[in-house]
Amino acid sequence: MLFPSQDRRADEKLGRILGRVGSVRARLNSLALQHAIFYTLAIAIAGCAAVFAGAYLLSPLAFLAGTSALAIIACAGIAGAVGAGWRMRASAVRAAAIADDRAELKGRLSTIVALANQQNRGSLWAYLLEDTLGHQDQFAGARIEQRRVSRAIYPLAGAIVLAALAIPISKIKHPPQIAGGSGQDELTVDLDDLHLRPADPGDESGMQVTADPATMRRLEDKLAREGAANGEAGGNSLNQLVNRARDLAGHLQNRLTGQQAASKQRLNLRLADAGGDQAQNEIHRAPETPKNRHGDVAGQFKQDQPKSNREIDLPRQDDSRQPDSKSSPGGYGESGAQASSGEDNPGNHDNRATDRGIQHSGENGGNGGAAHGTGADPDSLFGAPAASKFGTEGFEIAIEARPVDQGAKGAGHAYVPPKVRAPLSLKQEPDEPVARAAVPAEDRTTIKRVFER
Amino acid sequence: MSEVQAETPTVADFARTFRRIQAEIHKLIIGHEQAVEELLSALFAGGHVLIEGVPGTGKTTLVKTLGLALNLSFNRIQFTVDLMPADITGTRVILSGDDGRREFSFAPGPVFCHILLGDEINRATPKTQSALLEAMAELQVTVSGTTYRLKPPYFVMATLNPIEMEGTYPLPEAQLDRFLFKVRLNYPDEGELTRIISSTTGPEEAGIEAVFHATEAPEQIEALKRLVREVMVAPAMETYAARLVRTTQPQNSRFVSEQASAVHDEMVNRYVMFGSSPRGAQALILGAKVHALLDGRANIAREDIEHVAVAALAHRIMLNYAALADGIDAAHIVERVIKSVRAGKP
Numbered sequence: 044m045l046f047p048s049q050d051r052r053a054d055e056k057l058g059r060i061l062g063r064v065g066s067v068r069a070r071l072n073s074l075a076l077q078h079a080i081f082y083t084l085a086i087a088i089a090g091c092a093a094v095f096a097g098a099y100l101l102s103p104l105a106f107l108a109g110t111s112a113l114a115i116i117a118c119a120g121i122a123g124a125v126g127a128g129w130r131m132r133a134s135a136v137r138a139a140a141i142a143d144d145r146a147e148l149k150g151r152l153s154t155i156v157a158l159a160n161q162q163n164r165g166s167l168w169a170y171l172l173e174d175t176l177g178h179q180d181q182f183a184g185a186r187i188e189q190r191r192v193s194r195a196i197y198p199l200a201g202a203i204v205l206a207a208l209a210i211p212i213s214k215i216k217h218p219p220q221i222a223g224g225s226g227q228d229e230l231t232v233d234l235d236d237l238h239l240r241p242a243d244p245g246d247e248s249g250m251q252v253t254a255d256p257a258t259m260r261r262l263e264d265k266l267a268r269e270g271a272a273n274g275e276a277g278g279n280s281l282n283q284l285v286n287r288a289r290d291l292a293g294h295l296q297n298r299l300t301g302q303q304a305a306s307k308q309r310l311n312l313r314l315a316d317a318g319g320d321q322a323q324n325e326i327h328r329a330p331e332t333p334k335n336r337h338g339d340v341a342g343q344f345k346q347d348q349p350k351s352n353r354e355i356d357l358p359r360q361d362d363s364r365q366p367d368s369k370s371s372p373g374g375y376g377e378s379g380a381q382a383s384s385g386e387d388n389p390g391n392h393d394n395r396a397t398d399r400g401i402q403h404s405g406e407n408g409g410n411g412g413a414a415h416g417t418g419a420d421p422d423s424l425f426g427a428p429a430a431s432k433f434g435t436e437g438f439e440i441a442i443e444a445r446p447v448d449q450g451a452k453g454a455g456h457a458y459v460p461p462k463v464r465a466p467l468s469l470k471q472e473p474d475e476p477v478a479r480a481a482v483p484a485e486d487r488t489t490i491k492r493v494f495e496r
Numbered sequence: 497m498s499e500v501q502a503e504t505p506t507v508a509d510f511a512r513t514f515r516r517i518q519a520e521i522h523k524l525i526i527g528h529e530q531a532v533e534e535l536l537s538a539l540f541a542g543g544h545v546l547i548e549g550v551p552g553t554g555k556t557t558l559v560k561t562l563g564l565a566l567n568l569s570f571n572r573i574q575f576t577v578d579l580m581p582a583d584i585t586g587t588r589v590i591l592s593g594d595d596g597r598r599e600f601s602f603a604p605g606p607v608f609c610h611i612l613l614g615d616e617i618n619r620a621t622p623k624t625q626s627a628l629l630e631a632m633a634e635l636q637v638t639v640s641g642t643t644y645r646l647k648p649p650y651f652v653m654a655t656l657n658p659i660e661m662e663g664t665y666p667l668p669e670a671q672l673d674r675f676l677f678k679v680r681l682n683y684p685d686e687g688e689l690t691r692i693i694s695s696t697t698g699p700e701e702a703g704i705e706a707v708f709h710a711t712e713a714p715e716q717i718e719a720l721k722r723l724v725r726e727v728m729v730a731p732a733m734e735t736y737a738a739r740l741v742r743t744t745q746p747q748n749s750r751f752v753s754e755q756a757s758a759v760h761d762e763m764v765n766r767y768v769m770f771g772s773s774p775r776g777a778q779a780l781i782l783g784a785k786v787h788a789l790l791d792g793r794a795n796i797a798r799e800d801i802e803h804v805a806v807a808a809l810a811h812r813i814m815l816n817y818a819a820l821a822d823g824i825d826a827a828h829i830v831e832r833v834i835k836s837v838r839a840g841k842p
Contacts, residue, residue: 140732143797149788150797154730165726167794170507174794 056172060155066184068138074193079128081195083121085202090117092206098299099212104285107292146181268465505723510789513720514540516707520565523702525558526695527688531679534807535562540724541782543676544632544652546811553681555655559613567706567713568610568649575620577663581627585637602639607631608646610714614654618664625671628652632674649717669814676779678811727785728795736837737780737801743833744813745771761836767819768829772812779808806830
């Protein structure tokens with residue numbers, strides 16, 4: 044039985060022991076909190092650095108996939124870190140147990156903490172307090188847990204270093220820019236023998252194709268046929284999905300790399316009848332505007348005509364059936380359908396039409412289409428004999444061009460659409476352009492008169 | 497003689513007395529330090545001990561020496577096949593008085609003492625073995641409807657000979673469970689054997705000095721037993737002991753509750769038919785309390801429980817035939833259980 048004075052002394056001893064256990068507990072809980080915070084920060088910083096670097100180094104699809112995977116891993120990691128921190132937190136009993144283990148007190152502190160609030164503690168309670176206080180130097184907070192800062196500081200420091208290393212990437216690896224962007228307003232590209240294909244829709248610097256309505260209709264027809272072929276193959280919806288994903292990734296990359304819409308440049312390809320041997324392939328770049336983002340031909344080509352002076356003007360690759368676009372007799376008319384007749388292209392057969400076609404093709408399609416009659420101009424009926432490639436296939440204009448500076452973004456794999464050739468109609472006769480032949484001088488007047496009529 | 501204060505012995509008194517008894521015993525018993533400690537632990541924890549050992553390892557000598565050191569009344573029963581329960585508990589006999597009248601009178605059996613040695617207890621029939629049950633568990637004997645109390649301290653030590661199994665009767669599980677510890681006496685090593693030879697074949701016999709006065713011994717021993725009960729146990733230690741016991745029980749046993757145990761051990765599931773009873777947990781805690789006091793502590797720790805685990809649990813675990821075929825013994829199972837529970841400790 045304890046006297047009141049003994050009881051008071053026992054309470055004082057108990058208070059001192061519990062105070063020490065409390066300091067151990069506070070230190071352990073501080074470390075647990077630090078563990079959760081540091082690991083969360085480390086994961087977040089490392090993740091952001093990786094995404095930032097990925098925006099410069101990866102192609103859109105790879106960037107999207109990598110970012111998604113990274114986000115999942117980061118979320119799991121953060122959840123794990125928070126969970127680990129939560130599990131590391133120490134109650135008074137747990138702190139006492141840890142102190143017992145580390146100071147080899149053989150359960151003294153655990154027993155005291157567990158029984159401190161009990162009324163009937165037994166006759167050995169005072170002995171236990173005295174015995175435990177005799178070991179008080181062993182369970183000071185600083186001895187039980189020497190660290191004030193969690194070891195999780197190291198991963199955090201590592202993440203910060205990683206983030207610091209990611210910054211130079213933005214200076215070394217520039218975001219993709221359109222070729223010739225540095226002061227070169229016009230580029231000439233040779234699109235000969237290329238097939239017309241959809242541009243990469245996810246590419247912000249993707250091209251815009253404009254042409255006179257007839258040409259555009261033909262392009263639409265061709266793309267529709269190719270699209271149907273692709274649809275039959277079952278890849279259409281998947282392609283659309285991939286394209287959307289690529290768009291999304293492209294937007295995100297642009298934000299991260301500081302490529303704002305205002306500075307974004309769109310490649311405009313204008314298909315126009317340049318007329319005769321004046322065919323030129325011109326590339327202009329125009330600032331992207333919301334309007335010219337949304338034009339869509341066959342889901343890919345934009346028809347709206349930017350007013351910019353930076354455009355790509357291409358001569359219409361009229362048809363490879365024409366041996367030479369310079370003076371093909373009976374070239375295509377206003378449309379692809381009319382072109383098959385190859386002869387009825389009244390009026391509008393001068394260079395003015397061509398000029399209009401170049402500059403206003405999206406607006407005055409009718410006139411632009413008339414420019415295809417150049418080959419029927421009696422003035423240009425006679426020229427040098429054709430030297431070449433008859434029997435080549437039909438209409439093939441390949442705008443596979445993506446004339447970009449293959450910088451950081453372009454370093455990835457650009458989207459290369461499948462090469463599709465639409466089969467000729469079974470009813471269609473083999474398309475053999477008439478060879479330009481040498482016309483005797485005495486017959487020329489007669490022939491010319493016939494055509495004038 | 498002992499300076500133990502019967503009313504309020506301290507932790508230091510307990511440890512000192514315990515060491516003194518040990519020292520007296522070891523005057524005659526060479527080696528077997530752990531066995532002697534377990535024997536005394538069971539005594540102060542208020543339990544009984546089953547001693548298993550091959551012939552000639554000093555089982556009987558150990559018990560007799562303990563009786564001398566404690567200065568308590570000591571009886572010995574040599575169990576045989578024809579031993580009857582009345583031979584143990586006592587019986588009513590007809591006695592003639594001075595006036596010539598004859599009346600029934602109770603003649604106490606050898607069970608009425610402080611320390612009882614049941615030598616080769618497995619040679620008696622189960623009926624006779626069971627005669628000890630009431631005395632061991634409740635410190636009383638009932639004969640012809642009359643209950644007779646036994647005087648505390650009451651301490652039963654039974655010996656088993658594990659190699660002469662022919663004509664023996666394995667102890668019923670219920671009786672096995674009533675022994676707090678099972679102590680195993682192994683063959684002495686070469687050094688111990690040399691000391692045994694020199695100390696037992698000379699002209700002089702070692703004299704055992706009693707630690708307690710004969711009149712005060714029961715009271716002082718009871719006071720020390722009460723002190724053992726005062727040792728504090730944190731809830732975590734109770735949980736640990738319960739988990740150890742629970743882990744000795746195979747999951748596929750129909751006697752095991754469906755509530756999943758926190759820890760499972762594959763070896764237990766494969767080799768154990770029946771695990772420890774709740775008495776095993778009590779034995780763990782009581783034994784741990786004695787060990788804590790010997791270490792100068794008033795609280796038990798995990799180490800104390802583990803120290804007595806084999807002695808407290810091994811004889812409570814029934815192995816199956818697969819264990820016998822693979823040469824697995826219960827002590828090995830207990831050690832595995834300790835490892836499993838330690839690995840899966842909360």
